[in-house]
Amino acid sequence: MTALKQYDRLEASGLWRATADDQRREVVVSLGDATLTISDLRDVALTHWSLAALERANPGQFPAIYHPDGDPGETLELSEDATVMLDAIERLRRVIDRRRPKPGRLRMVLxxxxxxxxxxxxxxxxxxxxxxxxxxxxxxxxxxxxxxxxxxxxxxxxxxxxxxxxxxxxxxxxxxxxxxxxxxxxxxxxxxxxxxxxxxxxxxxxxxxxxxxxxxxxxxxxxxxxxxxxxxxxxxxxxxxxxxxxxxxxxxxxxxxxxxxxxxxxxxxxxxxxxxxxxxxxxxxxxxxxxxxxxxxxxxxxxxxxxxxxxxxxxxxxxxxxxxxxxxxxxxxxxxxxx
Incomplete structure (x- = not known):
């Protein structure tokens, strides 16, 4: 689903917290076929985020902050150094956005x-x-x-x-x-x-x-x-x-x-x-x-x-x-x- 096969299993380090009240912790972020997998430093998966439901809280700013759609309390921070990962995520988000149905256009067509x-x-x-x-x-x-x-x-x-x-x-x-x-x-x-x-x-x-x-x-x-x-x-x-x-x-x-x-x-x-x-x-x-x-x-x-x-x-x-x-x-x- 990613449409970016060259980035399969791409990894980068980041800071993650489960809720707004939690401390940030260092994690490893893996770009998979349809998800971002967030793991601790012992390679134990902490959570999986759907790429289709990924939102960026601060476009154009760094560190880049992402969260699942509808849950801004859970965040992932990626530094500006994670260039390849950031580029892959942003390209994916653009591809997914183009594939989303456009309600206004659909409503007009209907x-x-x-x-x-x-x-x-x-x-x-x-x-x-x-x-x-x-x-x-x-x-x-x-x-x-x-x-x-x-x-x-x-x-x-x-x-x-x-x-x-x-x-x-x-x-x-x-x-x-x-x-x-x-x-x-x-x-x-x-x-x-x-x-x-x-x-x-x-x-x-x-x-x-x-x-x-x-x-x-x-x-x-x-x-x-x-x-x-x-x-x-x-x-x-x-x-x-x-x-x-x-x-x-x-x-x-x-x-x-x-x-x-x-x-x-x-x-x-x-x-x-x-x-x-x-x-x-x-x-x-x-x-x-x-x-x-x-x-x-x-x-x-x-x-x-x-x-x-x-x-x-x-x-x-x-x-x-x-x-x-x-x-x-x-x-x-x-x-x-x-x-």
Missing amino acids: TLSAAAVVAALAFVWLPGALLHHTVTVIPDVKRSEIGEGLLSRITRISGQACADRAAQPALQALSLRLLDTPDRLVVLPDGVRETAHLPGGTILMNRALVEDFEDADVPAGYIVVEALRADRQDPLEALLRSAGFWSSLRLLTRGELTPETLDAQAERILTAPPDPLPDAELIAAFTKAKLRTAPYAYARDVSGESVLGLIEADPYPTGSDTSVLSDSNWIRLQTICGG
């Missing part, structure tokens, strides 16, 4: 290869097939990262999310009650009309939903409806359908979306009207959440005329046995924006 393969397949598959594949393989952590990127853009327009410390436990309790996790709700002072959802599972709420109603079932209803919209169409899929083929390809091959794509999607979230949902699906979702439909229905239309189906089919007309929030938490939640 990335370009993957991009070429995907691009070729894109001309065969329908764009919808590529979109479906991208949505399928993107992990949750990347979805959350995209959602955070969208939220940061939305808050430039809406203002920072409401975060009164005393009200945070109430917001978390509401999220846990309706979404089975305590960290999916964000209340914004402006921007969104009522609610919106992001990749990663975050649901945005306008502050009016917690400030303008006396019944916690109203914002709870809007949250259930928005969660249903997110379940009906993956928000990442909706983003990529709007952004087009090249955004799907970029996300699949590079793991990112352009700032322009995120800006455009943030604008769509703030301006697009909410998708209407069939009454049957809404009633099923409210039933599963143990939530009344009537408060939500009257919040949408105070006359009740356009939401009569939700009012008449309320699964809990006299109230559910599971409250949305305690009275104290509801009062705290209403002050989350400092009101």
Whole structure:
């Protein structure tokens, strides 16, 4: 392996210590086929160092100090007089370094290869097939990262999310009650009309939903409806359908979306009207959440005329046995924006 056959079994004297706390001792260093063998003066081997894992601590200085990769406490010192040994070691290290795989180059080759393969397949598959594949393989952590990127853009327009410390436990309790996790709700002072959802599972709420109603079932209803919209169409899929083929390809091959794509999607979230949902699906979702439909229905239309189906089919007309929030938490939640 050495590639320096003329130096087989080359020897030189040096100073070696096993740890940083040990005294240095005189040793004999032998250059073998794939290792440096360090022996005492009686020719008893003390240790073997792999040539592939040999590091020099002080390039260009003398005495030359070497150590195994990852263990700078164990050292070998070779004086400037050990010219042949030093020359052999340094030549070996250069040869080995040239033979090491170059991660950056390999990563670039793999990335370009993957991009070429995907691009070729894109001309065969329908764009919808590529979109479906991208949505399928993107992990949750990347979805959350995209959602955070969208939220940061939305808050430039809406203002920072409401975060009164005393009200945070109430917001978390509401999220846990309706979404089975305590960290999916964000209340914004402006921007969104009522609610919106992001990749990663975050649901945005306008502050009016917690400030303008006396019944916690109203914002709870809007949250259930928005969660249903997110379940009906993956928000990442909706983003990529709007952004087009090249955004799907970029996300699949590079793991990112352009700032322009995120800006455009943030604008769509703030301006697009909410998708209407069939009454049957809404009633099923409210039933599963143990939530009344009537408060939500009257919040949408105070006359009740356009939401009569939700009012008449309320699964809990006299109230559910599971409250949305305690009275104290509801009062705290209403002050989350400092009101």
